Amino acid sequence: MSELHHECGVAAIYHLPGTPRSPLCPSHGPSEASRLIPRMLLDIQNRGQLSAGMTSYDPDRDELLATHRDLGSVTEAFRLSHRGKAEALMTRYAGPAAIGHVRYATCGKDDLSYAQPFESPHIKRRKWFSFAFNGQLANFAELRDRLLREADHHIVRATDTEVLMHEIGREMSGDLRPTLLEIMRNIAKRIDGAYSLALVNALGEMIVARDPMGIKPVSYAFDGAMFAAASESVALLNLGFDSHQILSLAPGEAVTVTPEGLSVDRFAESPRRAHCFFEWIYFANVASTLDDRSVYLARKSLGEELAALEDLPIDADTIVVPVPDTSKCAADAMAFKLGVPSVEGLMRNRYAGRTFIEGGAGRLAKAAAKYTPLREVLEGKRVLLVEDSIVRSTTMRVLIEKLRYVGGAKEIHVRVACPPIVAPCFYGIDMSTVGELFAPPFIARHGSDVGGDAAGATFAEMAAELGADSLRYLPIASIARAINRPSGELCQACITGDYPTPCGQQLYEIALGSGSPEAGGQRTYEAVRG
Template identity: 60%
Template sequence: MDELQHECGIAALYDLGTDIRSQVWNGDPDEIARLMPRMLLDLQNRGQLAAGMSGYNPGRGKLLDTYKELGPVSEAFRMARPEKHASIIENHGGRAVIGHVRYATCGQDNREYAQPFERKHSQKWKWFAFAFNGQLANFAKLQDELLENNPDYHIVRKDNDTEVILHYLGREMQNLGNDDPVQIFRNLSEKFDGAYNIVFLNAQGEMVVSRDPLGIRPLCYAFDGRLFAAASESVPLLNLGFSSSDIHSLEPGHLILIRDGKFAIHKYAESKRTAHCFFEWIYFANVGSTLDDRSVYLSRSALGKELAEQERQMNLFPIDEADTIVVPVPDTGKAAADAMAFELGIPSREGLIRNRYVGRTFIEGGNRADKVRLKFTPLREVLEGKKVLLVEDSIVRSTTLKTLLNYIKDVGGAKEIHVRVACPPIISPCFYGIDMSTVKELYAPSRMAGMVPTLAEQRAMATELGADSLLYLPVEAVARCLDKSPEQLCRACLTREYPTPVGEQLYQLSLRSKNEDGRTYEAGVPITSAR
């Protein structure tokens, strides 16, 4: 569905140029940048608004150079125009590159907000570019501090957390007075609240890949002989040729530093707990990825098994193999739907075909019904006369679900539609990188008296949406399916228990301003401490 927008994705590549023969990369170091658009294509599920990269090349006058453009990766990097694409790589590449795909959770939809951000300086170690994935929950406070403490030095133009990070990186370099990336990131960890995975590259050819102390967003890396690579997910690394045994998740509060051609991992911040975002497994990540030692596919399959067990226990309608089918809402619902169908002994069918070739801008035009028709095609040959168990990964705003259900009945000819949600109700906003920051935009809270929906409440929601029945998974199923303990996960949008102090304060602010427009984390909030 188009209800929950994707986050950003980051990537990094470095040809260390050692004498050790690599099984993955043996090419010209200056050609390493050709691999970056390929990695970003594998991260396209995390953002289609803009893409870019920064490259370090000691053989050119402009040691560090950045290219970024609006649009999906193929458009941003002009991949349909080989000569133009080659020119981009040649002019902006090098032996070390960082890259980014963007979806805007903060800031406007224009090229200025595309990443990486670059800060030029006459000293090489202070000339840097960086990109990040996440959201600083306290960025409004950090921004105010910049302007209050250094009104003549800092100019804040973009009103987003990426620019705030840019200024704080520069300020720490100025205050520290020496080139110590580990200390710089240690100091920043004492100020930042939220999710902030960062890839950093300076004009000395030094690279930093860091993961925030809670590990809210995933970050993977691999190293084979002379090639180092990192990405928000494991799939881009697998598709470069790294074996699964060579791919690891970077531990929260740790960073990778590449300096003078040497690779090292440093702990830069204490991690009292982890708070891995459960949505990464059930929605955001590529189904082929493995995050923090847990397969996305196996997690979604486990959710489907839970749905099947719940179906048996609730027994809301008679299931007959002759006239009942399971249909996923593509694409993220498929693994759960297949597992559910297998456990129930009924067919799983692709009754909805997703149009993967409709551009984002084209879909944004027209009314809601037009968007649904552009995005999905119901197959009457599959749906007609059937009782359909429609498996959805989550319901956040429900803005298109009702239209889709009508579409399935009117065009597909389904006899009944029973919605099964492979996720508990979303009842609280997210302030760590998912674009749902206000209470009023969420579907479930106003329709539930408590934290857990009753059967009567789910029945009322089904009627409102136009379904014959509706069932959510219980909260406790999430940790079980992800093979994690609840204490390892961020489930704030399900439980209202936020892993950081500012997250909790922003939630209280969102309750007070639930009838106002605008993202909560863009409003001022009185905060005395970031940690």
Template identity: 65%
Template sequence: MLPMAEIHHECGIAAVYQLPGDVHPLCPEGLPEQASRLLPRMLLDIQNRGQLAAGMTAYHPGRDQILDTHKEIGTVSEVFRLSHKGKAESLMQRYSGVAAIGHVRYATCGAEDRNYAQPYERHHLEKRKWFAFAFNGQLANYAALKEKLLSEAEYHLARENDTEIIMHEISRELSGDRRPRLVDVMKAVCQRFDGAYSLVLLNAQGDMLVARDPLGIKPLCYALEGTLFAAASESVPLLNLGFQPESIKSLPPGHAITITGGKFAIEKFADSPRSAHCFFEWVYFANVASTLDDRSVYLSRTTLGEELARLELADGGVPLDENTIVVPVPDTSKAAADAMAHRLRVPSREGLIRNRYSGRTFIEGSGNRKNKAESKYTPLREVLGGKRVFLVEDSIVRSTTMRVLLNRIRTLGGAKEIHVRVACPPIIAPCFYGIDMSTVDELFAPKLMRGRPLNDEVQAEMAASLGADSLRYLPIESISRAIRLEPNKLCQACITGQYPTDHGQQLYQIALENVGKGDSASRTYEVQHTLTFAQ
């Protein structure tokens, strides 16, 4: 999948299965066919990963619609009618099942309508070929895969996204009289995929597949206690279901979990010469309470704040006195801001109050980001008035929100000085693995860096452009220190321009060639697709 206000994320996936045997105590109502009721609860806990659409597919062998899918545009609460007890209950009864998969979506590619909501379901007369699946990520070689499919006679694609490509590639492996194991399907299709993909699949035989790409770009956690299995993009949904922390693990890259004939197994489907975990999960996207690949999101963000404080103390450029405060941009910057303030021995204050009913501007999709940003945060003059403010932000991508914030903090909040501190290096390159920033022209930093290294002069120009008194980014080496992973185990393409896959690097070259050509309205992979068919 693919698109970010400051940034749009990809999506989130979830799965649950009540295995044969004694019904697990966490299974609702003590009935195996009610296991699917856990899915909306899990999706609520990964709502941070996408608010455009949500859906689930449930498996129940005792009904005509063995697989049945409910999906719609909207938040999880809206899609599953959670504020209306009767309607929510009716949905849970209709979509009951011993197993279910689910998805929350932000559109990284494709239109913002129900047809692009996931899971995708492919009906077939043979139960083994009737399946539903959902995925988190993006195929960097989407255009090439699409061109190859359409070059074959009688093939047609109804949607402009890589989700449909994946569905057809899986279907191809199931065609004819072949009866491959689900893990063997993954072994085959992964040879053709370049990019990021964590996926969940459920078929009409009751078989389930949960898989993570060989680089492990997107996170994927799972837990198995007794007869209950669950998986999700993050650890928080599993913890909140009631699984013990020691039961929650990250699925290794290139591995798949299968449940076939009621039997649980974990198997490697592809070699993983290296990992390339998306560093932005720890910096921004993931729930601060999550643990991904044995690394705490909260602790990583506090370390980033300590790195900011270390740089501040090293040069002593900004006075630290009784009028100095640290203010986080809610909510993802709070851990870093608190840690920075603690190390600097100045107060950390909530000088910006987020309107939690305005939505996350990076997830909402199209529209006026400036107006959304203005309604998103309210500055507190009682906190900010007359103060020297260290404003801590997790990242600056397009700068729309930051410009609005600085103006409101100064005019409405009455701050004396505003010093922006970014708990991330400059975003200089697009993402082709599931985050909506696919062109260079839309990014803030490259416009001012213009190929120059990040130094005091460049950062002063950036501050002036934003309307801040000063600005400081973290250096690239701070990221691996904070996450406690070697740089070669992280995907840091958006801050280095070095991509972990061939097609990602090729798309970056196209993005560089398109700088200043007016293609900003189109994503790079869409421009590439147009160019491919124009040749």
């Protein structure tokens, strides 16, 4: 689904001084462990392709913290296709500790000044820090306006990352000397939202923290010499850590690493958990394991749930076709349960460009260029088209038209491995207004309950609008079963309208009242005044 995107991903690496060289360390030695950051970022590139960057720490360098950021993919930002340029960058930013970031913008402009990590230089080493942030602060407006009301404060960028940077800096103002854990403890009391964060300072201290509800995922591993953390476990697995060494950081906990060692501590109470269910059904790499649940197995279970709902007659002309690429697990599992072939009737051109940075007609044109139907596979077939979710419907409309008129499909029945998206996300997914969503108008016309007869009428009207012969969504109960966690431990706000934080619920009420996709050119998140 090319029209929905996550905000970003974070990574961190630290080779402790005075310890034997880790077998995971590059051949250049512990003092250049930072060379591992681009490799880690490549493994979480699915979380952001707008920009990439890293900050390294080196106690033997005049510039104790040095930051490199650029627009584009990891390969583009770190010049990985040019050996000489890539080596020059790795030499320039070598160090035993580093943090990294990949970004897609849910807020703020698409320019280099918004790329992360954000570095905050200072003459005092304890106040000089850089950090990378994944998530979104639902009370961004309140925090921003409070900062601006105070004398001599100014904010340059329309992003919560800058607000968070100022909040961190305020904790170290004057003669205050809090530890990194104390800083996180104090900031957490003022923040409403979702976040994972990696920070390194000029003293060689690092902290990796996860929000108290665990909305955003963080995995970490330690082998006695090398510490590593990332938004997803696949980045650590591909570094060479054994799977039993890789752990999910608990909600409200942080890992602090200093030249003296490592500790895992709680910085905030965790009254409930609210893991983002979209991580399992769409965002995360299929090779990742999040909070002890395999992404692959979760998507496989979603496909089995879809098969259990199928009410069409199955004959020799029936085939299952996934929308590349995140739907393939669900489609294969659904097809196996139904006893029909799962075939790749759609080929994705991975070099057609990134449709998510285009708006309106641009997004439509990119979606049309990205997928090629195979007539040899589709002609005369009843197609069960499996998609992971439908948000704005731009891509789905294009696909159905191409399957029918270019691919020659006899029938097209859309099957969605997710319930209808009925509410915006204010925790880091690029859908922050009700007006941009496909499902709400149809559900409003037929009643809020999409069960029973209402579901049939609602889905029939949706199918007609898309140009499909039929449409089915999974019920909400399927999500918790597939992820194998209680529904009370998941954030399902975008499919229920029930948000896990007070400010998230408040923003939803505002979004319901706005009724326009981009009121005043701004997302709900940005337009609110605290």
